[in-house]
Amino acid sequence: KERAEKDPLTDLYNKKASQSLIEEYITLDKKRKGALMIIDIDDFKNINEIYDRSFGDFIIKTVAQLTQAVLPGNTSIYKLDSDQMGLLIENSTELEITKLYNEIQKQLLKRYKCPIQISAGCAIYPKDGLTYNELNKYADYSLQYAKDNGKNKLTFFSNYILEHKMRSLEILKYIRESVS
Numbered sequence: 308k309e310r311a312e313k314d315p316l317t318d319l320y321n322k323k324a325s326q327s328l329i330e331e332y333i334t335l336d337k338k339r340k341g342a343l344m345i346i347d348i349d350d351f352k353n354i355n356e357i358y359d360r361s362f363g364d365f366i367i368k369t370v371a372q373l374t375q376a377v378l379p380g381n382t383s384i385y386k387l388d389s390d391q392m393g394l395l396i397e398n399s400t401e402l403e404i405t406k407l408y409n410e411i412q413k414q415l416l417k418r419y420k421c422p423i424q425i426s427a428g429c430a431i432y433p434k435d436g437l438t439y440n441e442l443n444k445y446a447d448y449s450l451q452y453a454k455d456n457g458k459n460k461l462t463f464f465s466n467y468i469l470e471h472k473m474r475s476l477e478i479l480k481y482i483r484e485s486v487s
Contacts, residue, residue: 314386316364317371322393325385329395330439333432341432342404343442344394345450346374346411349424349458351390363390366423373414379407393446401463404429408461424459426450435464448472 312324320328332341348354348370355363367390374392375384381397396404408427415423428449436442445464452471453462462468 317368317386317392319371319375319384319386319392322385322387325383325387325393325395326439326443328383328385329442332395332397333437333439337433339432340398342394342396342399342429343432343439343446344396344404344408344427344429344461345387345443345446346370346392346394346408346425346427347450347454348390349426349454366390369418370415370423370425373418374411377407377410377414382407393443401429401431404463405461412459426453426458427461428453428464429461430464445469 312320314321329343332339348366351363351366354366370390371384371386371392374394378384378394381399383395385393385395387393394407396407399407412425415425428446428451430436430442430445430449432442435445445468448468449462449464452468453460456462
């Protein structure tokens with residue numbers, strides 16, 4: 308069973324396992340605070356295209372190992388989709404989360420002569436969402452906002468990001484309707 312919950316490349320718990328572990332964390336104690344951060348390697352598609360998929364896999368594995376090595380005891384890491392990793396950070400402030408993100412970036416810069424850059428989006432529990440699905444969606448919206456606005460940065464979820472996303476989806480809907 309544990310094999311089915313682990314990502315074979317990174318040996319981290321996979322998306323399905325992370326969802327159940329985060330849901331368990333949330334439901335055990337409603338007074339808990341936490342954050343879900345989603346990290347994504349910037350321009351990862353280019354790495355695969357310039358080199359090859361085996362080198363891309365090596366980069367994912369290395370980023371996972373470097374990230375895992377700097378995590379404080381209140382943080383768990385998970386392998387999500389493709390080049391994405393999720394961090395469950397328990398009882399932490401935005402400042403501590405920012406310092407953690409900066410430390411991960413610093414380790415990546417030390418490791419590679421050509422910089423591997425990461426973007427991240429973060430949603431705070433219970434402020435931004437009360438369920439795994441809400442936190443995951445809002446952390447992902449924040450990640451996309453970071454990538455759309457220069458990459459190589461951490462963005463915390465806000466109402467502005469939600470309004471921006473909803474406006475973008477509405478425009479997309481109107482475009483689709485006008486074409487059909």
